[in-house]
Amino acid sequence: MSAMAALGWRTLWTLCVCFTALRTNALSVTMSESTMEVVRGDYIILPCSFSTYSPLSRLNIIWTLAPFSSPESPLQVIVYDHGQIIEDPSLIGRVGFTDLPLGADIMINDTRVSDAGVYRCMVNNPPEAADPGIGELLLTVLVAPSLPACRWDGEMDAGGSVTLSCSVAEGIPTPEIRWDKLNPEEISLPINMEGELSGSVQIINVSAQTSGLYRCSASNLLGTENCYINLSIYSGSESSSGILQGVLLTLSMSLMLSALLVLVTWLHRTGRDGRWRVSKGEEEEEEGYNEIRYTPSLIKRSFV
Known part of the structure; x- marks a missing residue:
């Protein structure tokens, strides 16, 4: 009888251990990639898969990002909770789940430098393990060199x-x-x-x-x-030659300006002398004409 009791207690203990292990290890999260790269402007799918033995009616998935620029201040990227999806306001239209509720993968499109950092995928599915399964992934956003x-x-x-x-x-x-x-x-x-x-x-x-x-x-x-x-x-030598050419050019310009000034002065004086001579000649002609005009009159008077 004691042997039968001992066997029963042993069986019960084994079942309890197995049940506890099943409860503890029922939910698991797997990240198929630990590091990924994407070219800025392209899209990328961040993988996160999980296994569970409980119904998915209370499934909870949370993605967070610790940016390279401020790793001490993680951001909540997207959340799935009891059938509802909540996106970070700065990522609305650029992030989304790809295969809910069977998977926790997300897609990010039109990637930016600010999207780079360490991503965490946390999955919880009550009444399974109280501690959610967590997976991590490092994402690098590649950028071509700008024009130097x-x-x-x-x-x-x-x-x-x-x-x-x-x-x-x-x-x-x-x-x-x-x-x-x-x-x-x-x-x-x-x-x-x-x-x-x-x-x-x-x-x-x-x-x-x-x-x-x-x-x-x-x-x-x-x-x-x-x-x-x-x-x-x-x-x-090139500098000396350039200086000499500059000096010669300056001298040439000075001589040309001097000659031009002399020419203008000569023309100005010549014009004044010409006008004076023309005026004097006209006066002489006018006087001669007057003398000739009055001479016949004087002759006529003499004969009368």
Whole structure:
């Protein structure tokens, strides 16, 4: 009898353990991916599957995001609770469940940089385990390099120094920046990084050989963008020749202006003298005419 009682208690204990284990392990959450990447502007499906032995009438699913920009302040992305769906106001129209109530996958479309971070999928289905099953997934939003901005600073005369700078506004992963001289032959130049998104090249003791076309490239796995600078270095002889040409041009202009001034003065005086002589001649003609006009009268009177 005691043996039968012992067997019964053992069976009961086994059933209790199995039932407890079943209750404890009934709900499980699985994330088929731990890290994912998406190009900005595209859509992506974040997978989250679960298994349960209870009816789904009280199923509760919560997706949260801890952004890379502020991981200490997680956001509630979307919630499914007793048949109702609640979306974060900033994500309305861009996020949604794909296969409720059998799965907890969500889709995010028109992805943005702010969508990157650590996502958590939490599933609870009472009366199963009080602690919800949780899965995590890290999402990275990729961004092609923006068009770099090229600039230069320094002296273009031989013997001086020139600094070529290049920067990009964005790019994920961080773009690799490099400088190359393209002509007369292509040469890769050592670059001094001034942060993740900018870099410069310093060229000292420049000469005529420094002249040419320079290119800055910003590259990541999504592509490459370029900007260019054309340097023209002036040697000392070229500078002296330019100064001499400037002096000769100034002298030539001065001589031309002087000659023009003399010509205008001469013409002005010549015009005045001509008018004076013409006036004098007219007076003489008028006097002569008067004399001739009155002479016959005087002769006539003499004969009478």
